[in-house]
Amino acid sequence: MTFTGAGSTALLTDHYELTMLRAALADGTAHHHAVFEAFARRLPEGRRYGVVAGLGRVVEAIQNFRFTTAQVEWLREQRIVDDVTADYLTSYRFTGQVDAYREGEIYFPNSPVLTVTGTFAECVVLETVVLSILNHDSAIASAAARMVSAANGRTLMEMGSRRTDERAAVAAARAAYIVGFDATSNLEAGFTYGVPTRGTAAHAFTLAHTDEQAAFVSQVASLGTGTTLLVDTFDTTEGLHHAVAAAGTGLGAVRIDSGDLAVEAWKARALLDELGATATKIAVTSDLDELTIAALRDAPIDTYGAGTKLVGGSGHPTAGMVYKLVAIADQPGADAPMRPVAKKAAGKGSAGGRKVAYRGLDHAGFATKETVVVRHLPGAPEAVLGRVLQVAVIRDGEVVHHPTLAEIRAHHRGAKAELLELDLDLAPGTPRLAADPTALANLIGAQA
Numbered sequence: 001m002t003f004t005g006a007g008s009t010a011l012l013t014d015h016y017e018l019t020m021l022r023a024a025l026a027d028g029t030a031h032h033h034a035v036f037e038a039f040a041r042r043l044p045e046g047r048r049y050g051v052v053a054g055l056g057r058v059v060e061a062i063q064n065f066r067f068t069t070a071q072v073e074w075l076r077e078q079r080i081v082d083d084v085t086a087d088y089l090t091s092y093r094f095t096g097q098v099d100a101y102r103e104g105e106i107y108f109p110n111s112p113v114l115t116v117t118g119t120f121a122e123c124v125v126l127e128t129v130v131l132s133i134l135n136h137d138s139a140i141a142s143a144a145a146r147m148v149s150a151a152n153g154r155t156l157m158e159m160g161s162r163r164t165d166e167r168a169a170v171a172a173a174r175a176a177y178i179v180g181f182d183a184t185s186n187l188e189a190g191f192t193y194g195v196p197t198r199g200t201a202a203h204a205f206t207l208a209h210t211d212e213q214a215a216f217v218s219q220v221a222s223l224g225t226g227t228t229l230l231v232d233t234f235d236t237t238e239g240l241h242h243a244v245a246a247a248g249t250g251l252g253a254v255r256i257d258s259g260d261l262a263v264e265a266w267k268a269r270a271l272l273d274e275l276g277a278t279a280t281k282i283a284v285t286s287d288l289d290e291l292t293i294a295a296l297r298d299a300p301i302d303t304y305g306a307g308t309k310l311v312g313g314s315g316h317p318t319a320g321m322v323y324k325l326v327a328i329a330d331q332p333g334a335d336a337p338m339r340p341v342a343k344k345a346a347g348k349g350s351a352g353g354r355k356v357a358y359r360g361l362d363h364a365g366f367a368t369k370e371t372v373v374v375r376h377l378p379g380a381p382e383a384v385l386g387r388v389l390q391v392a393v394i395r396d397g398e399v400v401h402h403p404t405l406a407e408i409r410a411h412h413r414g415a416k417a418e419l420l421e422l423d424l425d426l427a428p429g430t431p432r433l434a435a436d437p438t439a440l441a442n443l444i445g446a447q448a
Contacts, residue, residue, distance in 0.1 A: 008068055009061040010092070013128040015080060020124055022085045030088075030121035033334060035327040035354045038114035038134055040107070044142075044317035046428030049419065051145045051412065052113055053175040054137030055103040059399055061129045062094050094122050098394035101357075103403070104141075104178050104412025105389060106419065108370050110435040112355040113138075113321065115390065120328060127323040136168060138319040140175035140311065143290070145416065147306055148180035149424050150293040155303040157198060158184040159285065160311030172311045178408050179416075181306075194405055200228040200255060212239060216246035226252035228283060236264055237271065244275045253281040253303065261286060262299040269300040290426055324350050340374070357435070359418065360386035367418040372435040 024030035043050050067075075067089040075081045081089065096118020107113050114134065116123045147156060158176040161169040161184075173189035183196040190197040201219055209215040216229050225247040231239030231254045243254055254272070256264045261284045272280050284296070285305035293304050324343060329336035340352030353374035360369035371385040393401040403411070416424075423432055 007064045008066055008071065009064045009129050010067045010089075011071055012061070012132065013125060017125045017127060018075065018080055018085065018089075021088070021121055022081055024120055024124070025084050025088060028332070029328075030119060031332040032120050033118070033329045033332075033336060033338065034120040034123055034325060035338065036116045036123050036127070036323055037112050037326050037355060038116075038130060038321050038323045039110055039112055039350075040320045041322065041350075042109050042320065043431055044320065047142065047317075048423050048425065048429045048431055049142075049145075049433075050107045050138060050319060051141040051179055051416075052101045052105045052107050052134075052138055053103055053141035053178055054133040054171070055100055055114075055393065056403075056408075057133045057137065057171065057174075058100075058114070058130055059098070059393060059401070061133060062098070062126060062394065063399065065092070065094060065126060065129065067092055088121065092122070092125075093397060094118065094126070094394070095397040096122055096394070097392075097396070099390045100393050101389050102391055102411050102415075103408045104415060106359075106367075106415045107138075108431045108434040110351075110372060111370065112357055112372060112390065114323075115354060116323075117354070120325075124325075131321055131323050133171075135319045135321050137171055137175040138321065139317065140172045141179050142319065143310055144176040144181055144306075145179040145412075146290040146426060147288075147293055147304075147310065150290040150297070150426060151304055152297060154301065155183075155283075156181045157283075157285075157303060157305040158186070158307070158310065159305045160307035161186045163308045164311040169311065174405075176306075176310065177405065179412055180409070185305075201230055203230065203233045203257075206230065206233040213242045213246060216242050220247045225250045228253040228255050228281075230255045230257065231268075232256050232258050232264075236268065240268055240271050241275070244272070244277050244280075249276040249278075249280075251277050251280045253283050255283040255285060255305075257285045261292075261301070262296055265296070265299040265301050294426055322350075326350070326352050327354050357389040358386035359389055359433075361418060365418060366420055367423075367433055370433040370435050 072086050072089050076086050096116065098116050100114040101107055116126060158173050158181045160172055164172060169186055170188045170192060173184035173186040173195050174193045177195045183198045185199050187197055189195040206212050206215040212234060219227055219229060229243040231243050236256060240254060243251055254268060256268060265282050265284060268282055281302035282300060283303035283305060284301050287308050288304055288306045289309035325341055327338040327340050329338050342350045342352035355372050356375045358371045359367055360371060362368050391401055
């Protein structure tokens with residue numbers, strides 16, 4: 001991959017990352033080997049599991065984490081960096097290691113979702129960009145996975161582009177597709193990531209014509225009878241009559257975007273069948289989330305379109321991941337011994353040491369336990385305790401993990417299939433498989 005500077009991610013970071021770097025370069029800590037981990041201390045209230053998403057974007061961000069001449073000069077002008085730090089940033093390249101849960105993997109509190117190993121300097125500056133991607137994409141994926149469960153096999157469309165930042169919209173479409181959404185309305189997500197795209201028309205198209213019938217005739221003439229017509233601009237019942245009149249009984253689908261969606265769907269199904277359009281599908285949109293989708297499960301709905309509640313607001317409470325130093329050497333050199341370190345603050349504590357995680361499975365393939373052990377401590381168990389959850393992603397600065405989007409979707413299906421019905425329940429609950437940070441802390445204390 002050739003870096004041109006146009007896609008630099010180096011300033012997608014917080015000021016304090018460079019404050020730490022500047023001081024660490026001055027006292028020598030910058031060159032001590034270290035291990036950082038990204039994990040969530042807890043899931044959003046009521047959530048029973050989370051889904052990892054954004055790893056592919058994290059890898060791209062790390063590859064592009066290089067400072068241009070203009071960026072370094074600006075940092076110098078602002079007195080954010082001194083000459084030594086500026087020289088370091090000019091030649092910055094990540095040359096360390098990254099291990100992580102695969103995208104689409106299920107995670108729980110204290111799961112070591114991402115591990116970054118290298119010098120303190122090259123690892124610490126990645127914190128903000130890593131967390132901004134993981135927290136956003138994992139939040140979207142976790143919400144979307146619940147919607148997939150609620151839809152129970154029916155088609156799901158991601159339609160949130162107009163409810164969030166233009167770049168976040170692309171990431172959201174990718175994250176939703178990973179966990180089972182069928183398509184997105186966002187064309188950039190299709191172009192960049194290969195997510196299937198679909199689209200019909202807005203109320204504006206109907207209002208732009210002299211009447212609803214003329215609008216439908218125009219759309220069918222251009223797109224064919226398999227198109228989806230939006231039938232609730234004025235009166236849904238009349239709209240259904242106009243739709244079938246324009247497209248005939250071979251009309252692909254109708255979309256309803258207002259009213260009591262269950263009631264409107266039943267009325268639409270009855271009228272479409274009466275008019276002979278028995279194969280015409282019904283799509284509904286309008287601030288859907290997993291709970292409203294579940295409530296509509298018995299209605300004759302074929303496709304759900306989710307946007308507002310997926311990409312913004314309460315639809316995706318933050319994943320809450322943090323990026324913490326868990327081990328560091330006290331002298332430079334790749335072979336220098338590492339000591340575990342951990343934050344002890346009340347409510348924000350962590351366990352020190354580089355972790356390895358396993359998903360225990362029973363004879364039927366269902367998850368029974370998430371076991372997290374400290375790898376490098378003497379006496380720590382090394383026997384396989386289930387399915388190994390982390391994979392090598394970057395080695396010596398080079399990317400070694402290249403899954404396709406189809407492979408990521410397949411992995412998610414397999415990981416989600418390991419969960420019990422209890423785990424998938426949409427009602428508020430607590431994670432069943434969370435790793436115990438106290439046990440990890442005790443292990444470290446016993447080996448000290």
